[in-house]
Amino acid sequence: MSIWIHEKSKVLIQGITGKQGTFHGTKMDEYNTNVVGGVTPGKGGQFVELPSKKVPVFNTVAEGLEDTKADVSLIYVPARFAAAAIVEAADAFHEKGGGLIVCITEGIPILDMVKAVARVNQYPEVRLIGPNCPGIITPGDIGGSKAGIMPGFIHAKGRIGIVSKSGTLTYEAVAQTMSVGEGQSTCVGIGGDPVNGTGFIDCLDAFEKDDQTVAVVMIGEIGGSAEEEAAEWASKNMTKPIVGFVAGSTAPPGKRMGHAGAIISGGKGTAAEKFKAFEAAGIYVARDPSEIGNVLVKALEDSGLR
Amino acid sequence: MNIHEYQGKILFKEAGVKVQDGIHCKTVNDALNAYDSLGSKVVAVKSQIHAGGRGKGTLYDQETNDLVMEGGVKIAFSREDVEKYAQNIIGRKLVTKQTGASGKIVNNLYIEAGCSIAHEYYLALLVDREAKSILIMASTEGGMDIEEVAEKTPEAIHKIWTHPVDGLNENDAVEMADNLNLEGISKQELVSMLNSLSKMFVEKDCSMIEINPLVRSESGEMIALDAKISFDENASFRHPWMEEMRDHSEEEEVETRAHDHGLSYVKLDGNIGCLVNGAGLAMASMDVIKLYGGEPANFLDIGGGATRDSITTAFGIILEDDNVEGILVNIFGGIIQCDMVARSVIEASNELGLKVPLVVRFSGTNHVEGKEVLDSCDLDVHTASTLAEGAEKIVNLTRRVE
Numbered sequence: 001m002s003i004w005i006h007e008k009s010k011v012l013i014q015g016i017t018g019k020q021g022t023f024h025g026t027k028m029d030e031y032n033t034n035v036v037g038g039v040t041p042g043k044g045g046q047f048v049e050l051p052s053k054k055v056p057v058f059n060t061v062a063e064g065l066e067d068t069k070a071d072v073s074l075i076y077v078p079a080r081f082a083a084a085a086i087v088e089a090a091d092a093f094h095e096k097g098g099g100l101i102v103c104i105t106e107g108i109p110i111l112d113m114v115k116a117v118a119r120v121n122q123y124p125e126v127r128l129i130g131p132n133c134p135g136i137i138t139p140g141d142i143g144g145s146k147a148g149i150m151p152g153f154i155h156a157k158g159r160i161g162i163v164s165k166s167g168t169l170t171y172e173a174v175a176q177t178m179s180v181g182e183g184q185s186t187c188v189g190i191g192g193d194p195v196n197g198t199g200f201i202d203c204l205d206a207f208e209k210d211d212q213t214v215a216v217v218m219i220g221e222i223g224g225s226a227e228e229e230a231a232e233w234a235s236k237n238m239t240k241p242i243v244g245f246v247a248g249s250t251a252p253p254g255k256r257m258g259h260a261g262a263i264i265s266g267g268k269g270t271a272a273e274k275f276k277a278f279e280a281a282g283i284y285v286a287r288d289p290s291e292i293g294n295v296l297v298k299a300l301e302d303s304g305l306r
Numbered sequence: 307m308n309i310h311e312y313q314g315k316i317l318f319k320e321a322g323v324k325v326q327d328g329i330h331c332k333t334v335n336d337a338l339n340a341y342d343s344l345g346s347k348v349v350a351v352k353s354q355i356h357a358g359g360r361g362k363g364t365l366y367d368q369e370t371n372d373l374v375m376e377g378g379v380k381i382a383f384s385r386e387d388v389e390k391y392a393q394n395i396i397g398r399k400l401v402t403k404q405t406g407a408s409g410k411i412v413n414n415l416y417i418e419a420g421c422s423i424a425h426e427y428y429l430a431l432l433v434d435r436e437a438k439s440i441l442i443m444a445s446t447e448g449g450m451d452i453e454e455v456a457e458k459t460p461e462a463i464h465k466i467w468t469h470p471v472d473g474l475n476e477n478d479a480v481e482m483a484d485n486l487n488l489e490g491i492s493k494q495e496l497v498s499m500l501n502s503l504s505k506m507f508v509e510k511d512c513s514m515i516e517i518n519p520l521v522r523s524e525s526g527e528m529i530a531l532d533a534k535i536s537f538d539e540n541a542s543f544r545h546p547w548m549e550e551m552r553d554h555s556e557e558e559e560v561e562t563r564a565h566d567h568g569l570s571y572v573k574l575d576g577n578i579g580c581l582v583n584g585a586g587l588a589m590a591s592m593d594v595i596k597l598y599g600g601e602p603a604n605f606l607d608i609g610g611g612a613t614r615d616s617i618t619t620a621f622g623i624i625l626e627d628d629n630v631e632g633i634l635v636n637i638f639g640g641i642i643q644c645d646m647v648a649r650s651v652i653e654a655s656n657e658l659g660l661k662v663p664l665v666v667r668f669s670g671t672n673h674v675e676g677k678e679v680l681d682s683c684d685l686d687v688h689t690a691s692t693l694a695e696g697a698e699k700i701v702n703l704t705r706r707v708e
């Protein structure tokens with residue numbers, strides 16, 4: 001049944017009255033996602049007009065949860081306020097027994113994230129995805145549930161789980177699964193920041209336990225060692241096949257490649273090391289994202305799934 | 307964002323981290339005056355550039371490229387030495403392990419009082435992305451290249467963590483001092499220094515502080531002889547002073563200009579320019595160009611909020627690079643609509659007089675409309691439906707006829 005978000009998920013949008021919040025709230029509603037309300041301090045009591053309905057605005061996440069019983073909070077709050085928004089959502093979900101926070105915002109100060117993640121980690125029942133990510137989507141029969149900015153129409157319900165540090169490269173992976181006639185169970189963008197919430201291993205673990213998912217596509221990029229750690233974990237814990245790609249083989253050392261976390265520093269975090277770790281862990285490697293579809297077919301065939 | 311050593315030492319002083327007296331200079335005359343007013347017979351004459359390895363670097367004449375002097379950091383034992391070294395450094399090109407072959411012009415000099423060194427250590431603070439905390443690492447092998455130490459003797463590097471919420475644990479700091487075999491006053495001074503640096507790291511939103519070497523003087527004092535500090539620019543909104551410390555001459559002008567237009571650009575050495583939306587896809591595009599035998603000329607992410615204006619700027623930046631012999635545009639439309647990109651690309655090409663082959667690959671939002679716009683224009687544009695096809699086409703189009 002997909003991971004972390006599903007057709008019954010109720011989504012609250014922090015920053016719903018902002019340009020981004022309203023725009024993406026509208027797109028989510030069009031995709032059949034159950035947007036139940038929003039939060040903008042000082043604008044409680046107002047309503048936001050979405051294509052299918054009018055939703056209430058609350059002053060705080062706690063009020064919003066109380067009223068709507070939302071289980072997902074999606075954050076489109078400017079970078080300087082985003083970490084506080086994460087902490088507010090974490091505290092509110094903790095009071096209510098848990099929930100999922102998805103933070104799209106790019107450019108949050110790294111130490112703000114260190115503090116915010118520490119808070120979220122105090123609450124085992126609260127999960128944070130992002131920041132600096134496209135969000136999470138579970139395609140359904142008609143539309144689906146999406147908490148994020150990805151174009152809904154490129155997806156279809158299916159049996160492949162996708163986890164990625166990148167936005168558009170995730171869409172590329174989605175298109176690749178579609179090109180070989182496969183749909184997606186859930187796609188998670190974990191984000192390109194050096195310090196974030198949910199990591200690769202959390203996603204792999206959830207996909208391994210998910211009935212709907214039969215195989216996983218994992219997209220990494222240069223910087224840090226999350227891919228290596230995920231590969232090692234997978235070699236011991238995953239029974240489902242994984243197809244892996246890492247972006248940044250041609251990136252020069254010491255240069256930040258767009259994402260705050262995408263940097264080879266001190267000779268560490270290269271694509272070559274990550275591909276090597278993937279291969280050592282028995283992950284099916286695609287060297288070219290346009291090959292993900294074909295490699296996925298091979299992985300499925302080897303496992304008797306096609 | 308990086309700052310110079312002389313700026314870092316001002317911050318150290320404010321934070322209570324011991325440094326030697328020193329004076330920032332821009333001219334040889336400044337340097338001589340600095341020597342006179344420091345009142346120290348022995349001084350260090352230090353090139354100020356945003357790159358490490360200065361001591362082992364080499365200075366060249368800007369115009370003739372003739373070798374001027376070995377070593378960008380010199381110990382001067384007299385006024386004459388100071389004059390000679392300052393002359394050899396200011397306005398010269400310093401090439402170090404970290405600058406690349408093109409080196410950096412030295413516009414700033416730091417004259418620092420000498421110090422009797424009993425031992426050199428290495429100390430650094432940085433964000434540990436895996437531990438999601440601040441890592442403090444130190445070694446008794448100061449002055450050495452830390453990457454080399456990490457490679458050859460990883461056990462010589464000692465690590466403790468300081469979390470921005472809880473601060474530094476006193477016991478951890480004491481343990482670090484013990485691991486560095488420090489005793490008495492030196493031990494006390496290190497513990498106090500680690501506290502000061504931990505606070506400074508958080509207060510100033512640093513992304514790295516590196517002190518190499520940190521020294522123990524003959525009298526047991528712990529002194530930061532170097533200061534390499536970088537800040538998290540995402541936090542600049544709460545630190546107006548960051549902008550004042552910025553040395554624009556140390557930054558790539560074109561990268562700054564790109565940044566001001568919401569673009570993320572990194573120049574590379576190849577001949578195929580790339581214009582892509584999304585950092586991951588931009589890297590992947592470079593990788594696939596290479597896979598098909600080409601060499602990318604740049605990394606360029608136009609971001610999710612790209613407009614006609616920013617795409618025109620992006621095109622201009624790509625075409626400024628004389629090495630560019632072809633361009634690959636790779637867009638997977640999400641928020642961005644491919645037809646908007648198509649119109650912007652045509653406009654920019656006409657405006658800038660595009661003379662190199664152009665391959666465009668569209669997918670996602672409005673990709674059909676985008677292709678129609680391209681098909682109906684006068685421009686010689688090649689289209690592709692996958693990244694691989696696009697990369698193969700642009701590589702073939704730019705392959706030189708032997």
